[in-house]
Amino acid sequence: MVVWMDPLHWDKMYRSRDQVFSGEPNGVLVAEVTELPAGRALDVGCGEGADALWLAGRGWQVTAVDISPVALQRAAAADTTGRVTWTNADLISTPPPAGAFDLVSVQYFPLVRQPGHAALRGLLDAVAPGGTFLFASHDLADLTPRPEEGFDPRDYYQPSEVAGILGDDWTVLVDETRPRATPAGTHHTHDTVLRARRSR
Secondary structure, X not given: OOHHHOHHHHHHHHHOOXXXXXXXXXXXXXXXXXXXXXXXXXXXXXXXXXXXXXXXXXXXXXEEEEOOHHHHHHHHHOOOOOOEEEEEOOOOOOOOOOOOEEEEEEEOOOOEOOHHHHHHHHHHHOEEEEEEEEEEEEOHHHOOOEHHHOEOHHHXXXXXXXXXXXXXXXXXXXXXXXXXXXXXXXXXXXXXXXXXXXXX
């Protein structure tokens, strides 16, 4: 198994610190979703839960999924909304229910390419008609291969590539690279962003 797809890898990372991420929602999510009406959201690779809790605070009913039980326990402990279902699952091998969500948010999730785009199509199929697919990644220029961890950024989907896979029932609203407001000490300077709406 590739290290980046191994729940033990992620559990170890989360156990290494009391808090891995900032606790603030991702900027791309805030920028692209603030004006959307609340509905049912799927947060893919929710980690410590900042995005899911932000969505819940704005009235969304959220299914927050992560491969790491440690991350989910930490996220659930911070949840006072009652609007989030914390779910331990591997969305690479087990797709979410089709047509179930008004928003599928994929924020910096290592979505590895597969023959026939099986995992990606599972996430796209989960978007209900009229719903939004939001996919954000680090710009490839900011990413370095880590062979010792089985990580090569070229093995994973970039938003612009996903835009080219979408069918006629999708309208691409955003497909761009933009500067990222990064916390001090991080080396990521740009985000690549796709926002698309499903028409049927």
